[in-house]
Amino acid sequence: MTVKEYVKTRKEEIKNLVLTMERKPSIAIVQVNEDAGSNAYVKGKLKDADELGIHADLIKLPLETTQEELLKVIDELNNDDVHDGFIVQMPLPKQINEDTIKLAVSPKKDVDGFHPLSSLAPCTPKGIMNYLHHEGIQILGKNAVVLGRSNIVGKPMAKLLLKESANVTVLHSKTTFEDMSRYIANADIIVVAIGKQHFLDNRFTYKPTAAVIDVGISRDETGLHGDALPDLPVRLQTPVPGGVGLLTRLALYENLLEIASKK
Ligand code: GUN
Numbered sequence: 389m390t391v392k393e394y395v396k397t398r399k400e401e402i403k404n405l406v407l408t409m410e411r412k413p414s415i416a417i418v419q420v421n422e423d424a425g426s427n428a429y430v431k432g433k434l435k436d437a438d439e440l441g442i443h444a445d446l447i448k449l450p451l452e453t454t455q456e457e458l459l460k461v462i463d464e465l466n467n468d469d470v471h472d473g474f475i476v477q478m479p480l481p482k483q484i485n486e487d488t489i490k491l492a493v494s495p496k497k498d499v500d501g502f503h504p505l506s507s508l509a510p511c512t513p514k515g516i517m518n519y520l521h522h523e524g525i526q527i528l529g530k531n532a533v534v535l536g537r538s539n540i541v542g543k544p545m546a547k548l549l550l551k552e553s554a555n556v557t558v559l560h561s562k563t564t565f566e567d568m569s570r571y572i573a574n575a576d577i578i579v580v581a582i583g584k585q586h587f588l589d590n591r592f593t594y595k596p597t598a599a600v601i602d603v604g605i606s607r608d609e610t611g612l613h614g615d616a617l618p619d620l621p622v623r624l625q626t627p628v629p630g631g632v633g634l635l636t637r638l639a640l641y642e643n644l645l646e647i648a649s650k651k
Contacts, residue, residue, distance in 0.1 A: 395637075414442070415499065436638075454484075466497060472647045554577065573593045600620055601631075602614035614628030
């Protein structure tokens with residue numbers, strides 16, 4: 389099933405589940421930027437909430453908001469009885485430390501899964517794992533290669549794959565091309581999150597049975613592009629756009645429902 393078809397099916401299930409709940413789940417989204425990417429992402433999240441029957445409040449703060457002011461808003465959200473969970477959209481303006489903010493969100497309400505004590509997984513890796521399972525991709529004992537070592541994607545992705553007993557290799561900007569080619573040629577699962585347009589291309593060879601999950605998204609005058617050239621000779625490749633972005637948005641609401649259904 390394509391990502392689009394899978395997300396549509398799963399949304400239908402979540403919507404029906406929400407209908408059976410006594411209290412409508414509720415989320416708050418805090419945005420302190422005017423970044424085009426963030427605007428599009430927040431708009432998508434609000435649209436999803438609407439479709440799923442979930443209540444969503446957008447709290448938009450001015451660009452010059454101080455860290456103290458944002459911490460105060462977070463404190464209120466941590467302690468209110470209205471929202472089951474909330475997120476603070478990244479990136480944040482430079483006067484605010486992102487790590488301080490991630491740690492200020494109560495793990496009980498951290499639907500992004502960014503807090504080290506959160507029981508929930510970060511949305512992008514979680515959404516990817518759910519999709520791999522749905523597509524029947526075997527993980528146990530398989531060679532998984534993660535390109536990129538960011539805190540939001542690469543590292544938690546490697547952790548989730550390892551938890552399910554894949555042989556995980558994390559490659560990054562200091563990996564030589566020769567080593568990279570060797571790992572990629574042997575990979576059953578490749579997750580690429582480096583932000584370099586069409587980096588995975590025909591310079592590399594792939595197992596025809598491999599699954600390529602493309603987390604990259606870069607924009608130029610011709611549109612949005614992933615980290616992998618479309619139509620690589622593999623079993624499964626997620627497109628950009630219409631791939632991992634949708635899985636991330638879906639996982640946010642899976643996380644919210646996990647919190648709301650425990651109440
Ligand atoms: N910015 C880019 N991706 C994300 C995400 O998953 N959550 C938040 N809060 N900000 C982001």
